[in-house]
Amino acid sequence: MIMEQIQAGSSVESACRKCKTVTDHHVVVMLDDKIGKVQCKVCSGKHAYRPPKEEPLPKAPRVKKAAAGKKAVAPKKLSPEVTAHWEKMVQTTPQENMLPYSMSGAFQPGDVISHTTFGPGYVQQFIKPNMIEVLFQDSVKKLRCCA
DSSP states (O other), rough: OOOOOOOTTOOEEEEETTTTEEEEEEEEEEEEEEEEEEETTTTTTTEEEEOOOOOOOOOOHHHHHOOOOOOOOOOOOHHHHHHHOOOOOOHHGGGGGSEEETTTTTOOOOEEEEEEETTTEEEEEEEEEEEEEEEOOOOEEEEOOOO
């Protein structure tokens, strides 16, 4: 069996990024004995020769590692006194009097809000220029709001 020597004008298969597949190409530039540039016969795009790859192996799922020298920090638990304060504030406020949270809403300390993700919360303080600190059942969060 005689192998055809590849030269400028020869036909080869190459991975074409424009076509997003392996297609036939014309060799345009040879660099010593290696293919330099090719032109796709389908889209006429010229690019560096990219040999067709074998089927990629399935990737194993990535496992997140803690940053070097840092330990994963568990969320802080609220003290029983803080949790009791939240319960008192939320339970004494009827559902219809809770303000629905929105980033465009205006809130003051003492307001009880209803958040779609975190549930009912008690506004503890306003932080200039446009943040509020809200006590929820399991944590304290800073939320954006209007001034």
